[in-house]
Amino acid sequence: MALDFLKWAKSRPDFQPSDELYSHFVDYFGRRKDFKATHEVLVDGHGVAGVKSFEALVDRLVRAGRPTQTVALFERMVKDYGFMRNKDSLKLIVSSLCERGYASYAEKMVKSLANEFFPDEHICDSLISGWCNDGKLDEAKRLVEEMYRGGFDIGTFAYNSILDCVCRLCREKDPFRIQTEAENVLVEMERHGVPRNVETFNVLITNLCKIRKTEDAMNLFSRMGEWGCYPDETTFYVLIKSLYQAARVGEGDEMIDKMKSAGYGDALDTKAYYEFLKILCGIERVDHAMSVFAKMKEDGCEPGVKTYDLLMGKLCTYGRLDKANALYKEAESNGLAVERKAYKVDPRFAKKKQTVVKKEKKRETLPEKMARKRRSLKKFRLSFVKKPKRSVRRAF
DSSP states (O other): OHHHHHHHHHHSTTOOOOHHHHHHHHHHHHHTTOHHHHHHHHHHTTTTOOHHHHHHHHHHHHHTTOHHHHHHHHHHHHHHHOOOOSHHHHHHHHHHHHHTTOHHHHHHHHHHTTTTSOOOHHHHHHHHHHHHHTTOHHHHHHHHHHHHHTTOOOOHHHHHHHHHHHHHHHHHHOGGGHHHHHHHHHHHHHHTTOOOOHHHHHHHHHHHHHTTOHHHHHHHHHTGGGGTOOOOHHHHHHHHHHHHHTTOHHHHHHHHHHHHHTTOGGGOOHHHHHHHHHHHHHTTOHHHHHHHHHHHHHTTOOOOHHHHHHHHHHHHHTTOHHHHHHHHHHHHHTTOOOOOOOOOOOTTTSOOOOOOOOOOOOOOOHHHHHHHHHHHHHHHHHTTSOOOOOOOOOOO
16 A cells, blocks of 8 residues: 555656655665565655665665575665665664664674675674674673784773673672772773773663662762763752652652753653652652652643543542642643553551441349349339428528
8 A cells, every 4th residue: 555655646647756755665665574575665765765765775784684684685675676785884783783782793794795895893893792782791791802912902982881781781690799899990991092981870770770879879969070070960860759759758869850940941841750759659759759740831831631541540549639639630631542440559658537436235143133123122112202392592
C-alpha cells in the first residue's frame, strides 16, 4: 500500500522526491522488518536517496538484530543504492553496531578494511565502548593494549566507557569494591595523560547513587572543580533523584535551585518533575510532593494525565479525598481526560467504625441473688408505708 502510494506520488508532475522522504519510507518498512520493501524503495530512489536514508537503513538493520547484513551493506551500498562508500559511512556502521552490542562484528569489519580505511580515534573509541556496553571488560582491555602497541591514542570517551563497565560489574558482583576499582581506572587515565571531563564524574556519581551512596556522590560533586569540570544537567538530575530517594528532601530542593542558577532550568521539564514526584510518593512524602507539584506549575511545566493520576491515587490512599477531588477538577478544567478510578484507601489511614460491644449477662452468684431479693422486698414493704404530705409554706 505504501509502495503504491510512493509510485503514485512520483507519477505526479509537480512532485519532487527527496532524501528525507525516502528515509521516512525506509524507517517505516524497517520498523516492520520488511527489508524486501526497503530494498525496493532504495532501488527506486537510486541517485536521490542519500545520507539520511542510509542512516535509517543502518539503524533499522541493527535494531532488527541483523549485524551480518549490516556489515555486508558496506560492500554493496554503491552498486545497489548509490550511497557514498567512505570513512564517514564506516564510522556510522561501526558506531551503530557497537551501541547495540555487536562489537565483535564491528571489530572484524574494521580490521578487514584497515588497508583501505585506516581507523582513527573515533573508530577506536567506538569499538572499546561497544565491548564495554556488552559487559566484556577483558575484551575492552585487550583492545586498549593492542591500540597502545599500534600507536593509537585512547580518548576520554573510551575510558569513560571502561569506567562505566567496571562500575556496572562491581554493582552486580561486589558493590563494596566499586570505589577501589574506579580509582584504578582513574589512576590509569592519569598515567596515560587522559584528562577527566564532566562525563567521567557523571559516570561515577550515577553509579554511586545507584548503590545508595548519596553522601559519597555529594562529596565527589563538591570536588569537581579541582579538575576544572563543572556539573551539567545530568549531574544535577541524578543527584536530585538520589537525594529525594534518601529522604533528604530539603537538600533535593536546594539542588533544584542550584540547577536553575547554573543555567539548566530548561532541562526541568514535565518528565523530570514527574520522576521527582514519583520518588516522593514512593517514600510517602505526599505533602512535599504537592509542594514540588506547585513548583512545577510555577516553572511553566504543564502536568499531564500521568502526573494527576499519580497524585490523586496517593492522596486517596492517605484518605485525603477533598484534595484528590480538587486535583481532579483542576485536571478537567485544563482539558485533560483523567479517567475515574476506584482508589483503595490504606487501612492505616482509613476511618475506623466504632463498634459497640454488647454486654453479656453474667450469671449471678448466690450472695448477689440474695442481696437483690432483699432490695426488692425492702422496696415492696416500703410501698405500703404512708408518706407524709408536704406542707406548703405561707409567704409573709
